[in-house]
Structure formats: structure tokens, C-alpha cells
């Protein structure tokens with residue numbers, strides 16, 4: 001396309017809340033045959049709520065919440081925010097006081113796409129998925145497995161909390177899909193574009209969400225670099241690939257994709273890594289962007 005055509009298209013995009021960072025993305029977007037969607041915060045609203053919690057150990061409910069909250073309070077992850085909020089509400093209900101001091105955490109660590117950890121007093125606390133527990137040699141007993149599978153097949157994400165190397169409790173969160181998600185995926189299909197889900201979450205939960213929105217191909221339990229590898233694999237098959245994501249964990253994939261699209265409400269790092277920013281955070285604008293590219297490219301031929 002001519003520089004003028006690109007300038008005009010960028011202006012049109014901007015007026016629709018589709019921020020295009022360069023001519024390159026605009027020129028490639030019309031060739032996109034596959035759109036890879038992140039799950040949490042991209043296909044889903046990204047505001048999970050805690051819907052259940054259980055104890056599996058000698059620790060009291062108060063101790064469990066104290067230690068888990070101490071660690072999660074340091075995380076930016078939407079699951080962490082949901083848990084902290086849930087704990088705050090519980091405390092408020094129970095003690096009718098609004099504020100509870102959160103315990104201090106030492107050696108806070110982030111395991112991208114798996115969870116977080118740290119020391120609370122002299123106890124080592126981990127909050128995250130099964131993969132995190134396996135990596136830290138924390139055994140998962142049958143009763144814990146049962147809680148996990150019961151929740152995952154209902155599209156909920158399960159989070160395990162280990163204290164000193166044993167699972168002390170768990171909670172599950174529910175994060176509804178965005179209202180437009182199914183519509184957008186079926187519209188993309190009608191444009192000859194297939195949709196794929198890639199997520200750090202487990203296979204059962206991911207598949208349940210994919211079913212809700214009409215996505216047939218799911219890559220689950222993928223870490224941030226694994227997400228980028230999936231993009232590269234598709235590209236090696238000769239496909240032009242778009243990636244839509246919102247998190248730090250999506251930034252390598254956003255950078256690897258031919259067209260990286262960041263959700264406007266997402267993290268700064270994702271927005272930086274992307275070629276296109278969907279300011280309104282609506283998935284409809286994935287179509288707007290591709291459409292704009294098609295119109296721009298075909299006008300000059």
C-alpha cells in the first residue's frame with residue numbers, strides 16, 4: 001500500500017479504537033488465516049471470582065488465608081486479585097472489620113504461567129497450578145486430584161496452595177467468557193479464518209471454555225515461550241498468524257506473530273510487544289483490524 005493509504009487506514013483504525021503501530025502489520029493482516037487467542041483476559045472477561053475453597057491440612061482456615069493472601073497480594077495476576085478480594089470479604093463478614101493486615105512475604109517469586117511463591121514467617125508458601133507443585137516436588141494426594149477434576153470440568157480454574165511442601169488447601173475461580181467471543185469466532189470462520197486457543201491453564205478448563213466459544217483447537221498448559229513456539233510452528237506450515245493477548249505471558253507470542261494484537265485493558269508489556277492495540281478491549285475489533293487491512297490492500301490493486 002502507498003504511504004498515504006496506510007496513513008488514511010491508520011486514521012480510520014484510530015477512530016474505531018484500533019491503534020496500528022506500523023504499516024507492516026496493516027499490510028500483513030489481510031493475509032491472516034489463523035488467529036491464536038489467549039484465554040484468560042482475552043476470551044474471558046479476565047475478572048475471575050473465587051467460587052470455592054477447601055482445606056486439606058492441619059492448618060486453620062485463618063492460617064491458610066493469611067499465608068495464601070500474603071503471597072497473592074504481591075501478584076498482579078487476575079487470579080491473585082480475585083483471591084485477595086475474596087479473603088478480604090470473608091474477613092469482613094467474619095469479624096465485621098474492614099482491614100486486616102496482610103502478613104509480610106520474603107523472597108517473593110513469580111513463576112510465569114504457573115504461580116507465585118514466597119516465605120511467610122519461616123514457612124515456604126506456593127500458590128499456583130499443578131505444574132508449579134510438580135516442579136517443586138509437592139505431592140498431590142487423591143483427594144486434591146478429586147477437587148481439581150470436579151472444578152475443572154465445570155470450566156473453573158483450580159489453584160493449589162502448598163505450605164512447607166504439602167498441599168494445605170485449594171481454591172477455584174470462575175471467569176466468564178466475553179459476550180462477543182462466540183460471535184467473533186464464528187464470524188472469523190465465515191471469513192475463512194480459523195481460531196485457536198493457547199493458554200497456560202490446564203487442558204480440562206481450557207477445553208470447557210473453548211467449547212463455549214466454538215474453538216476446536218486448544219493448546220493448554222503452555223508457558224510464555226511455549227506460546228511463541230506454537231505461533232512459529234503455525235508459521236512454518238506457511239500460515240500468516242495473528243495472536244491476540246493481554247498478559248506479560250503473551251508478549252513473546254505477540255512479538256512472534258505476523259500480527260500481534262493486544263487487548264487495550266491488558267498489561268503494558270503486552271501492549272508494547274503488539275503491532276495493533278484494541279483500545280476498547282472488544283474482540284469485535286480483531287475483525288475491524290483485519291477488515292481494515294483487506295480494504296486498504298485491495299483498494300490499491
Ligand code: ADP
Pocket residue numbers: 038039040041072075076077079080112113114115116127128129157158159198199200201202247249
Ligand atoms: P493464561 O494463559 O490463561 O492467561 P497464565 O499463563 O497467566 O494463564 O497462568 C496460567 C496458570 O498459572 C493459571 O491458570 C493459574 O493456574 C496459574 N497462575 C499463574 N499465576 C498465578 C497466581 N498469581 N496465583 C495463582 N495461580 C496462578
Ligand code: MG
Pocket residue numbers: 038039040041042245246247250
Ligand atoms: Mg491472559
